[in-house]
Amino acid sequence: MPARHHGLDRDQAAVAAGLSAALWEQDERCREAYFPRIPRLLQTSDAGYKDEDGYVFVMGRTDDIINVAGHRLSTGGMEEILASHPDVAECAVLASRTRSRARCPAASWC
Secondary structure (H helix, E strand, O other), X not given: OOOEEOOEEOOOOEOOOOXXXXXXXXXXXXXXXXOOOOOOEOOOOEEEEEOOOOOEEEEEEOOOEEEEOOEEEEHXXXXXXXXXXXXXXXXXXXXXXXXXXXXXXXXXXX
């Protein structure tokens, strides 16, 4: 059996199991959105870094923007503000819909 690292053979692209290679009737849009930058790698829109020991840390999303009353709000930016409070250990912000179908941020922390 060939050597594997984190479930991938050396010649395999880093893609999730069950990933479709296209969007329904939108092959070009799929290629532009998910496979644009580095050959053989999937653009996930996750942001993070790899430390000197080789560990990968996923820190957030690059495309998490909520449009609220014409304002573009970053969920990551709001999470950063919440996480800066000394009593907050973990937090998350997501888009919620109001009864009028408008979007508003909803936060959870502990």
